[in-house]
Amino acid sequence: xxxxxxxxDLCAGTDLSSQAQLVGEAVAAGVSRLxxxxxxxxxxxxxxxxxxxxxxxxxxxxxxxxxxxxxxxxDLAELRALAxxxxxxxxxxxxxxxxxxxxxxxxxxxxFCAQIDxxxxxxxxxxxxxxxxxxxxxxxxxxxxxxxxxxxHCFSMPEQLESCLQAGWWISFAxxxxxxxxxxxxxxxxxVPGERLLLETDAPYLAPxxxxxxxxxxxxxxxxxxxxxxxxxxxxxxxxxxxxxNWRALFGEER
Numbered sequence: 001x002x003x004x005x006x007x008x009d010l011c012a013g014t015d016l017s018s019q020a021q022l023v024g025e026a027v028a029a030g031v032s033r034l035x036x037x038x039x040x041x042x043x044x045x046x047x048x049x050x051x052x053x054x055x056x057x058x059x060x061x062x063x064x065x066x067x068x069x070x071x072x073x074x075d076l077a078e079l080r081a082l083a084x085x086x087x088x089x090x091x092x093x094x095x096x097x098x099x100x101x102x103x104x105x106x107x108x109x110x111x112f113c114a115q116i117d118x119x120x121x122x123x124x125x126x127x128x129x130x131x132x133x134x135x136x137x138x139x140x141x142x143x144x145x146x147x148x149x150x151x152x153h154c155f156s157m158p159e160q161l162e163s164c165l166q167a168g169w170w171i172s173f174a175x176x177x178x179x180x181x182x183x184x185x186x187x188x189x190x191x192v193p194g195e196r197l198l199l200e201t202d203a204p205y206l207a208p209x210x211x212x213x214x215x216x217x218x219x220x221x222x223x224x225x226x227x228x229x230x231x232x233x234x235x236x237x238x239x240x241x242x243x244x245x246n247w248r249a250l251f252g253e254e255r
Contacts, residue, residue, distance in 0.1 A: 001030045002243045003221040004172055005093075005127065005153050005200035008036040008057070009046035011217060016053050023054045026218040030240065032056060033247050034218050037093050037127060037153075039064035044082050051087035058251070059085070060127050062092035066102025068111035076114045083122055089251045091119040092127030093153055096140070099132040109140065116144045125149040125170075125250060134160060142167070149250070154202050158188035165196065170250065172198035175208035175216060178227040190231050194242050195249070199224050 003026065012018035026034060036051065037060040038044030047059035061083040063071060083091060094115040096108050103111075119126035126148050130137035134157045141150060150169040154176070157164070164171065171192045177185045201207075201224070203216035208223040229239040247253065 001032060001222060001225060001240045002199065002247045003031055003034045003201050003203075003218045004151070004198040004243075004247070005060075005174070006034055006036050006203045006218045007039070007043070008034070008050050008203075008218075009043050011204045011215070014046045014049070016049065019050055020054070022218055023050075023056060026221075027056060029219040029222050031218060031221060032244065033058070035060055035089065037090075038062055038082075039093065040067040041078060044079070048082065048085050048087060051085075057087075058089045059087055060090035060092055061085075061088050062090075062094045062115055062127065063111050064093055064102075064129060065095055065097040065108040065112065066100055068107045069103035071103075071107050071111035071114070075111070076118065079115070080118060080122075083118065083124065088124070090125045090127050090151070091115050091122065092151075093129040094126065095129040096133035096137045097129060097131045098136075109136075112140060113144055116140070116148060120145070120148045125151050127151045127153050129153055130156065138163070141169075151198065151250075153200065154206065155185070155188065158184040161188045161191060165193070170196050170198055170246075172200050173224065173228065174200050174202045175206040175211075175220065175224050178209040178224055179212075180209065186231055189228055195246065197228075197242065198246060198250075199228060199243060 008019045036047045038047040044061045051059040154174040201221045207216040210223045229236045
């Protein structure tokens with residue numbers, strides 16, 4: 001079982017002993033790999049520290065659109081340096097967010113384009129955050145991300161599923177796919193080819209329906225996986241093996 005997108009530092013702070021409890025709990029639940037994701041300089045460093053501390057954990061290094069205010073060449077240089085770490089597997093999360101607009105759109109776009117280019121330069125997958133910005137996000141990806149492996153984190157555009165699959169992108173579902181109102185997302189979950197499917201927690205956010213109202217935790221990806229297996233008509237063990245294979249295919253990890 002894989003949690004392809006979590007935030008250990010936001011779940012448990014930067015104290016590694018607190019994070020160890022979360023990781024241990026996840027491993028006990030059957031989670032063999034976690035990708036903890038940086039959103040700003042401090043959380044990127046925390047992600048790398050966790051990846052160094054726990055063999056099951058790897059890092060993604062990026063600048064979230066809401067943290068992109070004033071993004072410049074020095075910020076890009078810092079990302080490039082952090083992303084050179086051997087435990088960094090991906091760039092991001094990056095993208096466009098017009099829901100909160102924590103940074104001006106021009107800054108978000110500058111940071112996003114820089115990270116698309118950095119992912120291509122380093123040959124690492126790019127983790128996408130998009131909220132209330134589907135059209136602009138897709139425009140920039142289609143214009144700039146040719147040859148880049150794209151992961152659509154917390155997939156939120158079921159109406160664009162076909163075009164996303166045609167572009168060769170990976171589709172990652174979070175706990176919100178289990179919500180009773182998420183009919184279109186659940187339908188998309190059934191349609192994604194197995195070899196493009198990922199599951200995530202986005203912990204501490206978006207706890208699955210069976211844990212609704214709680215702070216999400218990496219171990220809770222198993223609840224989303226049970227829902228996904230039922231919707232796709234497969235056994236949980238079969239889905240878990242598929243997700244493990246997809247991790248290896250995506251990040252080039254050997255058995």
